Amino acid sequence: MVGTFKLSSEQLSAQDHYDYGMRAVKSTIDACGLLKRTLGDQLGEDQIVLRALRDVNVPKFLQDDLPLFENIISDLFPTTERPKVDYGNLSAALDEVFKKNNVQGTEWFVVKVVQLLDTLKVRHGMMLVGPTGAGKTTNYRMLQQTMT
Incomplete structure (x- = not known):
């Protein structure tokens, strides 16, 4: 998870609203906990972390930075299947x-x-x-x- 934030800070555009510090890590950990409690029996640990990283970060990224972030995620989680989200x-x-x-x-x-x-x-x-x-x-x- 920390590697994702490190690479994102190096490769994505510099924006005032991008946050790769402890606040972002805490938000991602909180999201992991929420997903673990609600979907823990359906998703593996890597899938939970992957979904939490996307849920927390994708909404704040500019359109041009999304493909770069997806590439970072793909490089760091090459064998993890992208979890399907069902909002029912x-x-x-x-x-x-x-x-x-x-x-x-x-x-x-x-x-x-x-x-x-x-x-x-x-x-x-x-x-x-x-x-x-x-x-x-x-x-x-x-x-x-x-x-x-």
């Missing part, structure tokens, strides 16, 4: 909320809403940042309505 009822509930609010539930937007949920599970605080009209408010409102 969440997808159906999101679809209902999208229809109710006349929001297009594109695959990309659904991924962003799920990433927000995953981030909220492992972080004490977070910010949604981006240009005007990018969907930040819609993202958290759709998640809020889905979770109630």
